[in-house]
Amino acid sequence: xxxxxxxxxxxxxxxxxxxxxxxxxxxxxxxxxxxxxxxxxxxxxxxxxxxxxxxxxxxxxxxxxxxxxxxxxxxxxxxxxxxxxxxxxxxxxxxxxxxxxxxxxxxxxxxxxxxxxxxxxxxxxxxxxxxxxxxxxxxxxxxxxxxxxxxxxxxxxxxxxxxxxxxxxxxxxxxxxxxxxxxxxxxxxxxxxxxxxxxxxxxxxxxxxxxxxxxxxxxxxxxxxxxxxxxxxxxxxxxxxxxxxxxxxxxxxxxxxxxxxxxxxxxxxxxxxxxxxxxxxxxxxxxxxxxxxxxxxxxxxxxxxxxxxxxxxxxxxxxxxxxxxxxxxxxxxxxxxxxxxxxxxxxxxxxxxxxxxxxxxxxxxxxxxxxxxxxxxxxxxxxxxxxxxxxxxxxxxxxxxxxxxxxxxxxxxxxxxxxxxxxxxxxxxxxxxxxxxxxxxxxxxxxxxxxxxxxxxxxxxxxxxxxxxxxxxxxxxxxxxxxxxxxxxxxxxxxxxxxxxxxxxxxxxxxxxxxxxxxxxxxxxxxxxxxxxxxxxxxx
Numbered sequence: 347x348x349x350x351x352x353x354x355x356x357x358x359x360x361x362x363x364x365x366x367x368x369x370x371x372x373x374x375x376x377x378x379x380x381x382x383x384x385x386x387x388x389x390x391x392x393x394x395x396x397x398x399x400x401x402x403x404x405x406x407x408x409x410x411x412x413x414x415x416x417x418x419x420x421x422x423x424x425x426x427x428x429x430x431x432x433x434x435x436x437x438x439x440x441x442x443x444x445x446x447x448x449x450x451x452x453x454x455x456x457x458x459x460x461x462x463x464x465x466x467x468x469x470x471x472x473x474x475x476x477x478x479x480x481x482x483x484x485x486x487x488x489x490x491x492x493x494x495x496x497x498x499x500x501x502x503x504x505x506x507x508x509x510x511x512x513x514x515x516x517x518x519x520x521x522x523x524x525x526x527x528x529x530x531x532x533x534x535x536x537x538x539x540x541x542x543x544x545x546x547x548x549x550x551x552x553x554x555x556x557x558x559x560x561x562x563x564x565x566x567x568x569x570x571x572x573x574x575x576x577x578x579x580x581x582x583x584x585x586x587x588x589x590x591x592x593x594x595x596x597x598x599x600x601x602x603x604x605x606x607x608x609x610x611x612x613x614x615x616x617x618x619x620x621x622x623x624x625x626x627x628x629x630x631x632x633x634x635x636x637x638x639x640x641x642x643x644x645x646x647x648x649x650x651x652x653x654x655x656x657x658x659x660x661x662x663x664x665x666x667x668x669x670x671x672x673x674x675x676x677x678x679x680x681x682x683x684x685x686x687x688x689x690x691x692x693x694x695x696x697x698x699x700x701x702x703x704x705x706x707x708x709x710x711x712x713x714x715x716x717x718x719x720x721x722x723x724x725x726x727x728x729x730x731x732x733x734x735x736x737x738x739x740x741x742x743x744x745x746x747x748x749x750x751x752x753x754x755x756x757x758x759x760x761x762x763x764x765x766x767x768x769x770x771x772x773x774x775x776x777x778x779x780x781x782x783x784x785x786x787x788x789x790x791x792x793x794x795x796x797x798x799x800x801x802x803x804x805x806x807x808x809x810x811x812x813x814x815x816x817x818x819x820x821x822x823x824x825x826x827x828x829x830x831x832x833x834x835x836x837x838x839x840x841x842x843x844x845x846x847x848x849x850x851x852x853x854x855x856x857x858x859x860x861x862x863x864x865x866x867x868x869x870x871x872x873x874x875x876x877x878x879x880x881x882x883x884x885x886x
Contacts, residue, residue, distance in 0.1 A: 651734025744786020
């Protein structure tokens, strides 16, 4: 039988062996990776589950309390409350903000007498005041016979008026653009010579357009007033009636009558609207097309700045610069630049790009427009340039590491065969380092897509009336302000006066931003994989 002292010594030796062999590092690393993966999956689950469900059409519940009060709306969630969390209550989205002044109401389970799901209840998605939940009473329209009822007949009556109004609005916008273009031409001519006769034909032309413009505006006002005569009269759960012009109803449906196919159809329409329509109702409803376009265009513009600058700087530092104190100091500075807060880069972009470079461009090329700036204010060009500089250090570090990973034997072999240093760089080193350089580009692109602070200073807005890309020459307008998905999340989530109503759009926008980043990085990863297969070697 082994003695107690020998057993104790054996255990002590085992503990020493455990720490000496470093097995604890394996356990610590495995646990850390598990925690990180779990946290990432939790965040993805919360965002995806809430974002995907936000557009799903919910059934309408009619709740009657013991006191006889009736509430109609969408059941959002339930929660336990009270000192011991034993009581249950329901959160109901009652909508009808123009009638009640609020969108949501908590109803304790103890006060509920019954919950019904009436099949004749309507959900109306309106252009203003959010959703309306109620029951159709009747429709009124000068173009309809009093015996004709139903929203379908009202649609036919108001469709022609809405189409005319839409065409007229587009024509008015085109005229306004032409008048503004002529005004700027006249301004440029008069700046050089106030008595220049070349401005007279333009002034006559602008007066003609102005008369036509005023006539169209009057016609638009008449059509808009006529469109308001096509009314749908609804009542809420308390029989309180509300007249709503058909033109202000964006979409309507009866959710309690819809099966799975019908709800999928509504979901598909909302999804299409999300990608290709503009926001409405203080950005809490509608589409996100301007923000999607602004985000994608910003990342691509940033890439044109950061990728060439970063690669060229890294190539010089690694391949051409003499090793010494100065090069080492530059490398330390580059690494430190990667850790500077993004808001500092935003201040630099405002001071250098917007005020100095943009102000200089305005003074040189657009002096007649003073004091109204063209490039001397925030816009797509300066925001993307700022983000480009912000991500240059990331590209430099990754490119230097990639160039250093190419074996020296390959370099020397190329030079020994008669190739110049430049030929070796372009035909041997860069192709082999390409996959790792793309890794740095992916990291830079991912960081730029999620940055918001510098954009708030250099050109992002909560609502952009014009887009950086449109159908008018020169088609790409880099001086214009833009919308961004990241800023949209901040604006809707933290600046909206109606936080509860804005929560679905926050999750949808977050999910969409993740999707945009994943798509762009996936495309870069595919390109990197192809480079990797083409130039496969022992270092990869």
